[in-house]
Amino acid sequence: MKVLVVGGGGREHALCWALSGSALLTKLWCAPGNAGIAAVAECVAIPAEDVPALVAFARDNAVDLVVAGPEAPLTLGLADACAAAGLRCFGPSAAAARLEGSKSFTKEVADAAGVPTAAWARFEDPDAARAYIRQQGAPIVVKADGLAAGKGVVVAGTVAEAEAAIAEIMESRVHGAAGASVVIEECLVGQEVSFFALCDGETALPMAAAQDHKRVGDGDTGPNTGGMGAYSPPPIFDEALRDRVMAGIIRPTLGEMARRGTPFRGVLFAGLMITAEGPKLIEFNVRFGDPECQALMLRLRSDLLAALLAACDGTLADSDLRWDPRPSLVVVMAARGYPGAYAKGTEIRGLDRAGAVPGVQVFHAGTALRDGTVVATGGRVLGIAATGETVRAARDAAYAAVDALDWPEGFCRRDIAYRAL
Structure with missing residues (x-):
């Protein structure tokens, strides 16, 4: 099979590295790729956000599967454009990718599905947001509603910090259009865990969990980043907790998305807080995490290409995944x-x-x-x-x-x- 991976970061290198070992693979491209990816795939100079060019390349080269790495091409409709061109794409439609593209949409889906999550409110007016913050007190969480490359979240320890976040996100627009509105949430307490499940619209197959390290400095100090490291599996996340997350968070979300007419196909990445009351949803992403993907791919013993195809073809119910037990x-x-x-x-x-x-x-x-x-x-x-x-x-x-x-x-x-x- 001929495969095109979209993206050029560490996550995409890990995906290309894992796909390159598949017995099903005959040709692997990556757009745009990077210096390391070039060792396992042919790099193509097409930006990850250039959906028309990506689809044209896939069509002209008879690509059997397009694998979306980052979220941006998915929210721009890569999967929809592939479907219209008769191409398979691993990743959700633009409508389903709103689970990452809009924090408030995720909250609405979670509430409708009965998924445990933090209490929240959405604001388009910065003064109203500040008034709500003063009413709720701190600690409190302020999030840009749209895509902010993993950097649009401020966990504010004081009311002043939260108000400063409103000024940055909504008035200075440090994250651009993503800050046109904000979601303000209660601050959950516990250990944060990243959990991944393959989905084919109806069936969800658990993958593995990891713990990310968001802040730039040792001891979780300094500003948030896209992620400074990760490991898998976290000791806190045992099989009982995994089953609880699948039953209470992943499958209800899959059901609610199907009910809305926007079935979710791809990898669902649940950012979880393991609280004293149990796991609660912080947010969803609609792609593999970076750097969590790198840790996961090292442990995956099944054929990644076969698993991604099963998600595209609706046959995950007949699939399973094998993992190296070593961390x-x-x-x-x-x-x-x-x-x-x-x-x-x-x-x-x-x-x-x-x-x-x-x-x-x-x-x-x-x-x-x-x-x-x-x-x-x-x-x-x-x-x-x-x-x-x-x-x-x-x-x-x-x-x-x-x-x-x-x-x-x-x-x-x-x-x-x-x-x-």
């Missing part, structure tokens, strides 16, 4: 200054040494090849991933690989998986 972990290497301003074009050396550490797989995110040299082009640049017999062994291997790199302009957190240790 996996990924440490994100970012450019100094991230998530603020950072330098681009710096040379990364020592990649071969890092990749030679036993149990390690280096995934590229923001990289490009220039004159035979790998250079950094993004904020999150590499994902140094590893498996081990224990979480500590996986972490030791990943940090040994980090230390083998020669890239003074990069940095990472040094405490990934601290909750498990």
Whole structure:
């Protein structure tokens, strides 16, 4: 089968790496890809948001399956355009992708499906939002309603912080149109877990859980990022909890989306808070997480391509997934200054040494090849991933690989998986 993966980050490198091992695969492209992806797929210079060009390429090259990596092409209607062209696409329609594209839509679906989630309110007027914050008190959570690349959430410890978030999101528009409205939520207390399920519109097949590390600094300090590392599985997330999430969150949501005439097909990523009362939904994403995907793909023992096809073809009820019981972990290497301003074009050396550490797989995110040299082009640049017999062994291997790199302009957190240790 011929496959086109859309995107160019660490998640897409992990997907390409996993797909490249499928017995069903005959040709793999990635648009636009990156320097690391080029080792396992042919990179095509089409931006991930250029839906017409992606569909034209897939049609002209008789692609059997288009796999959407990031959320943007899905919210722009990639799956719909593929369907209209007679192409298979792994990912939801634009209508179903609203589960990520609109925080308030997700809340409405959750309420209708009886899914446990934080109390919430939506505002288009900043003064009304501030009045609500003063009435509710802190801590409180302020979210840009639209897509903000994983950075539109402020967990405010004080009323003043929450009001400052309203000014930034709604008045300064630091996240653009995503901040035209906000969702304000009660602050849930507990451990956060990322859980993934494959869906074919009717059936949901549990995948695995991971714990992400959002803040830029050790000990969860500093501003939020797209994710500085992850590990799988989290010790807190046992089989009983998984079954409770499937029964109380994933399947009711799938049922409500089908009832609305917008069945969800693809991977449903539930951001959960494990509270004293049990798991509660924080938000949904409609694609694999980044960097959680890198940790998951290291543990997946089933044929990823076969699983994605089953989701597209409505045959997940006849499928199962096998997982390596050993833990996996990924440490994100970012450019100094991230998530603020950072330098681009710096040379990364020592990649071969890092990749030679036993149990390690280096995934590229923001990289490009220039004159035979790998250079950094993004904020999150590499994902140094590893498996081990224990979480500590996986972490030791990943940090040994980090230390083998020669890239003074990069940095990472040094405490990934601290909750498990």
